[in-house]
Amino acid sequence: MGKIWRVSGPLVIADDMKGSQVYEIVEIGKEGIVGEIIGLERNKAIVQAHEDTLGLKIGEEVRGTGKILSAELGPGLVASIYDGLQKSLLTLIENTGSFIRRGAKACALPRDKKWQFTPTAKVGDAVSEGDIIGSVPETSLIEHKIMLPSGIKGRIKEIRKGEYTVEEPIAWVEFNGEVKELKLMQEWPVRKPRAYKQRLDPSGLLTTGMRILDYMFPLALGGKAAIPGGFGTGKTVALQQLVRWAQTHLNIYVGCGERGNEMADVLYSFRQLKDPRTGKMLEEKEIFLANTSNMPVVAREASIFVGVTIGEYFRDMGYDILLVADSTSRWAEAMREMGGRLEEMPGEEGFPSYMGSRLASFYERAGMVECLGSPKRKGALTICGAVSPPGADFSEPVTQSTIRIVDALYALDVSLANKRHFPAISWLTSYSLYVDAVKDWWNQFDPGWENTRATALKILQQEAELEEIVRLVGPEALPDGDKLLLLVARMIREDFLQQSAYHEVDTYCMPVKAGLMLKTIIRFYELSQEMLNSGAGIDAIRSSPVIRKISRMKEIPHDTFEQRTKELWLEMEQNLVGHKGGIT
Amino acid sequence: MNIPSLYIKEGKAINKAKGALIIAESIPGIKFNEIVDVQLSSGQIKSGQAIDISDEATVVQVFGGVSEVDLLGSKIRCKGETLKLAVSADILGRIFNGMGEPMDGAPPIIPESYLDINGEPINPASRMPPAEFIETGISSIDGLNVLVRGQKLPIFSGSGLPHNRIAAQIIRQAAVKGKVEKFAIVFGAIGISYDDASFFIRNLERTGALERTVAFINTASDPTIERISTPRLALTTAEYLAWRRNLHVLVVLTDMTNYCEALRELSAMREEIPSRRGYPGYMYTDLATMYERAGRISGKEGSITIMPILTMPDDDITHPIPDLTGYITEGQIVLSRNLERKGVYPPIDVFLSLSRMMKEGIGPGKTREDHNNVFMQSYAAYSEGCYLREISTIIGAEALSERDKTYLANADEFEKKFISQGEFEKRKVEDTLDIGWELFSALPEEDLKLISEKFIKRYLPKYSKKSQA
Ligand SMILES: Nc1ncnc2c1ncn2[C@@H]1O[C@H](COP(=O)(O)OP(=O)(O)O)[C@@H](O)[C@H]1O
């Protein structure tokens, strides 16, 4: 047992720590504050404390635990809410009340709850790491596959069906005469990526229900994306929308250094909302990690790695997982804080030089993989992180490092947010490198998707160019063709891209509906161009009643949408062609 | 990895003073961050804080202008305590200085308990999402940037703008609709002028709220260092009143820019690596640990709503102080020098302002069913009008189409009728929404695409007047 030798904020140096290892978890002082050894020098251990160190004294004891920072993996994860160190926040309420007391302990997985385990492996089967040996129906949406943990292989000697807690043995595996017990629960060191058989390219659309993502800047399953934006531009709402509606098997929400009320809001709303595809309560496919801005800074880093480890674990069962992290900038700030205490050479804006590689080591854990073990299966972990650039200036180090790593960027624009154009994702600066990866997916439902998308983006680009002229000469001085283009661009922006997270219908838009909406606007454009060509004036087009109908397409519920669109198209052809004076 | 050594760097030896830091021998039993007494060689006593402790040395930061010479040969006395505040129910109606000592001539309160001024973080899982609409009687807040109970909503101002009058108006008028409840106001003045502080006190006195108020006052002439504890004392008091005394507490903190300056000064003295513009890298977390003390807790009756006021240096919203604040608070009310010049009171810039808790606070049963639609349509119309205003300065208003001229005129009307109001005018939220509808009447009806058809039929004056007639 060691003792405190020095305290400086979250940095604690302990003496008499011979035999400790780097990354070992220690408990500090009589409260047992959790710390992690990040360096050793002779008998001294350099520890980063994951909890507040206020009031600690020199000479107080520091106990090694022999464990490294690990996540508990097993039934009981789904619908849980954890702090950054995977302590169950609900258990903490039971133990210590509404306020978080440092040093308080709470297991991640409930120890007394019994789960119904049904084996799929049989006695005599040869098994190795990653093999699925049975499953537990964890929630009505998640069948929790029990996989062989790393380091165990051999033949199954015994396997039991029935109700077990996570700590009771369910199977025994024999190898070279040695028998090992298996439980429903396993542990994994959070800083180490979980193993897989083979990495695959991200493919297929991660359906989000957000038109500007799904249609314009698609995110592929297994992809990595970032959403940078100044305060109030819509990062949190966008991430919350993602975990609400993304058509995945399970979503993980990591609130890292952000607001407590936002966490309360997600938790509360998830208990009321239903998954659009299955009709089941959303909570049954979500895991929350909350390390809010007033909770210990160093644990922000842990929260991100705990989250991603849980994500990989479910990926390994063959599921599609989405993890969102709000905000990775707060995590980078925690790195800066520790770096400063360690007197490391600061890089740009005081961030440590390894900030970029640390960020990469997080995003690199996204991916689509062929999982380890049998049966053969694929799983995907998709990651989307918010970035909070100071002064909304994207040239700052965290945004820049992130942009170098991710393959889809949703750049939020302050001026759009100020005008309450939401989602305030800029169509001019955002991009996705997954267009090819989702092409096949789209073409099944919406042949011609690529063309429609390209046409719309081109119109928006042209609008931006015309905008400069408008500022000099005014909109009325433009030729009718340009006026029409401005009208259509505006329709694309307001009637297609704008999508309120709070509208009861429009909060989630099926990709097929999104496609029809955009095609309707493009069709309107084509018909109007014909009208102009045959001599009609722009006013005839501007006053067309179909414009108003197009603007209300988003409110039409999904079940009647196709029918209503057909009617709209008919009306549009009659109305707009009618003005041509009967020439068809 | 090397063991970092703050006190040996630059060849500094033990028992030295550097700036406001004393590097002393290791002091047995001293606690990290504890507040100590420092007896200078002159005999004078200053307070200090143990910011780095070890077996070899103790680093103490001494508060309040001292020179290195004063510090040489000084003695450090431990008290074994981190900063605590004495509280009891009698605290209501009292005025303290920035360190928590009575300033109103009355004796110190008889403590019921001593609370750590840093508080403890609320477990996020035990929070209740704030959802009760507070009617402030100010249209640009109630209509467009709603304040709810348990929210932290700052005012971003500029020097010379009427933030104090607006804050005073909010304090005077704010009430949860249809309820008369036990409330309290905690006022924290941080480095402001004596006149500004007494403006607030007089205002509270006039509304009869003074006996429900606790004030902590650190004026511009008080020591900078005390500014670090003033807001924490205010918030600790608020927590006591909300969570132990079941009161709904509104905390007004002004001017938080002075707090941030003090934090920067402190950090510079510690020779920490600065982040943007010299402010410490941990300023976000430091402010967050204070502002996150706002909220509602399930199972508890009280609540804490925080309204910090800050002046944006150079009116620059991207300056680290407003910027980091905006990243923490649940929105912001931003004042505009432009509107102020036009004679608009309150000069609230509705584009830069935001309330993130709005959607929970509005709607049927809370305000009115059409609230969200009116809100969205107002923004759309006003931003269109402002855009056209910008263009027309170059091309002239005559060059606009008839439709565009309507929008241009509408933006002016919006500023005159919706945003402007009297300093003592308290508008009901229904009246605010009706002003919105009146302004919509001037626009082409088919343009009201953010409003559902049924509300148009119900509230647009040309229909609603008819149905009433
Ligand atoms: N998709 C959206 N639909 C409607 N409102 C939105 C949307 N996105 C953002 N907002 C509005 O913007 C506010 C700020 O968004 P938020 O996600 O909290 O910003 P950030 O996390 O970037 O600071 C929200 O409170 C909400 O009023």
Ligand SMILES: [Mg+2]
């Ligand atoms: Mg946010």
